[in-house]
Amino acid sequence: DAGITQSPRYKITETGRQVTLMCHQTWSHSYMFWYRQDLGHGLRLIYYSAAADITDKGEVPDGYVVSRSKTENFPLTLESATRSQTSVYFCASGVSSYEQYFGPGTRLTVT
Amino acid sequence: TQLLEQSPQFLSIQEGENLTVYCNSSSVFSSLQWYRQEPGEGPVLLVTVVTGGEVKKLKRLTFQFGDARKDSSLHITAAQPGDTGLYLCAGLPSNFGNEKLTFGTGTRLTIIP
Numbered sequence: 764d765a766g767i768t769q770s771p772r773y774k775i776t777e778t779g780r781q782v783t784l785m786c787h788q789t790w791s792h793s794y795m796f797w798y799r800q801d802l803g804h805g806l807r808l809i810y811y812s813a814a815a816d817i818t819d820k821g822e823v824p825d826g827y828v829v830s831r832s833k834t835e836n837f838p839l840t841l842e843s844a845t846r847s848q849t850s851v852y853f854c855a856s857g858v859s860s861y862e863q864y865f866g867p868g869t870r871l872t873v874t
Numbered sequence: 875t876q877l878l879e880q881s882p883q884f885l886s887i888q889e890g891e892n893l894t895v896y897c898n899s900s901s902v903f904s905s906l907q908w909y910r911q912e913p914g915e916g917p918v919l920l921v922t923v924v925t926g927g928e929v930k931k932l933k934r935l936t937f938q939f940g941d942a943r944k945d946s947s948l949h950i951t952a953a954q955p956g957d958t959g960l961y962l963c964a965g966l967p968s969n970f971g972n973e974k975l976t977f978g979t980g981t982r983l984t985i986i987p
């Protein structure tokens with residue numbers, strides 16, 4: 764009964780390093796999403812996926828890469844982390860593009 | 875980008891009082907959702923409204939979708955400390971094929987015991 768999980772919950776990394784945030788859901792939801800949440804900007808969509816092997820850009824995709832080889836997993840990779848990518852990252856899933864169910868978040872700090 | 879403006883940004887009231895928060899846009903949405911987020915956690919879906927004028931109730935919370943599907947309100951009756959949190963509205967644009975929810979920046983609600 765895990766639902767949707769994210770790992771790690773907290774991460775500190777240095778500028779220029781590659782970081783991968785993991786997201787796993789047990790509901791077999793078709794849709795999965797990655798958001799970042801920053802003060803003053805609210806939740807902004809980075810990438811989403813309507814099904815395995817189908818991904819599309821959101822509002823702020825630059826500097827991020829996603830893949831979805833399996834329905835249950837949707838990892839987000841920061842190829843070369845920058846300080847501006849310090850944020851709280853939320854993964855979500857759903858049977859449709861609305862009514863999304865969110866994970867607990869990953870707090871990422873880039874130093 | 876279709877914007878959703880939420881007001882007020884911050885609201886602090888005494889336990890037992892009533893309150894209303896608003897979510898407004900100049901754009902039409904095919905559906906609108908309300909979420910509540912507590913510190914250190916992800917947003918939790920409260921309700922989805924899809925029909926203009928629709929009203930849904932969830933215990934002491936009443937949600938309404940505007941007739942023109944451009945705005946929504948959340949009314950809480952007899953607020954309790956457990957209602958404290960960040961309330962987010964999110965809309966699905968009405969243009970066909972657009973699957974990206976737009977989130978408002980939220981109303982941070984504090985209920986004082």
